[in-house]
Amino acid sequence: MTRCLRTLTLCAMLCLPSVALAETSYSPPEIAQGENGWESYIGPMMLDKTTVAGLNPAPNTPEAAVVRFLASRIRGDRAWQQAIVSSPGRKAKKGLKTWKSWRLNAAQIQSRKMRGANRGYVSVWLDLTIAGEKKTGTDDFTVKREGDGWRIAEVPS
Numbered sequence: 001m002t003r004c005l006r007t008l009t010l011c012a013m014l015c016l017p018s019v020a021l022a023e024t025s026y027s028p029p030e031i032a033q034g035e036n037g038w039e040s041y042i043g044p045m046m047l048d049k050t051t052v053a054g055l056n057p058a059p060n061t062p063e064a065a066v067v068r069f070l071a072s073r074i075r076g077d078r079a080w081q082q083a084i085v086s087s088p089g090r091k092a093k094k095g096l097k098t099w100k101s102w103r104l105n106a107a108q109i110q111s112r113k114m115r116g117a118n119r120g121y122v123s124v125w126l127d128l129t130i131a132g133e134k135k136t137g138t139d140d141f142t143v144k145r146e147g148d149g150w151r152i153a154e155v156p157s
Contacts, residue, residue, distance in 0.1 A: 026057030026064050031112070038123070040111045047071055048106040059083050062143040063109055065150040066122045069141070073104040085144065085151040095157035103129040110138060118145040119153075126156075 031039040041063075045051060052071035056079050059065035065083045072080035088096065106127040114120035121140040128135045139156030 022056065023058040024054060024056050026055070026061075026067060028061050028063035029109075034111060036113075038111045038113045041109055044109045046106060046108050047074060049074060059149040059151060062112060062114075062120055062122055062150045065143055065152055066109060066124060066141050069152055069155070070104065070107040070124065073099065074107070083152050085146055085153050089153070092152075092154045095155040098157040099155060101130070105129060105134075119143070124156075 029041040029044045032042055034040045045067075047055070047067065047070050052074045055067065055071040057064040057068050059068055059082070069080040069083040072078065072083070084096070085092070104126065108125045109122055110125055111123045112120055113123075120143055122143055123138055123140050125138045126136065141152050141156065142154035143150050144153045145151075
């Protein structure tokens with residue numbers, strides 16, 4: 001009986017989306033100067049179901065925080081919560097609520113614009129399904145330095 005319960009417990013754990021994924025090493029792509037203070041990423045990784053399976057970088061750069069959020073949303077787990085600021089503002093909470101009804105199919109970071117050493121924006125191309133309809137486009141995540149790393153202060157909505 002005990003062996004059967006252990007087997008059932010293990011099966012149940014394997015079927016649930018993981019929230020305790022190990023942090024994986026991640027190096028942001030190289031950047032090239034763009035216009036109006038934006039820096040473009042050179043050869044950024046396309047994030048989709050196959051590339052995000054084990055991708056859960058520590059949010060130690062603005063890009064890594066955004067990649068952690070995006071990879072988690074594509075997988076359907078809750079690791080994205082670790083990429084969000086500890087006290088999201090009203091606008092951030094509203095944006096996160098909107099994301100609950102969206103399915104992220106793929107994403108790719110495109111560029112960044114830093115506002116000093118502690119704040120900036122990461123522009124991302126997104127492939128979403130919203131209310132059954134496929135949408136693609138580019139929008140910005142607002143990032144800021146918090147504690148020992150970077151976190152997302154606002155998500156596009």
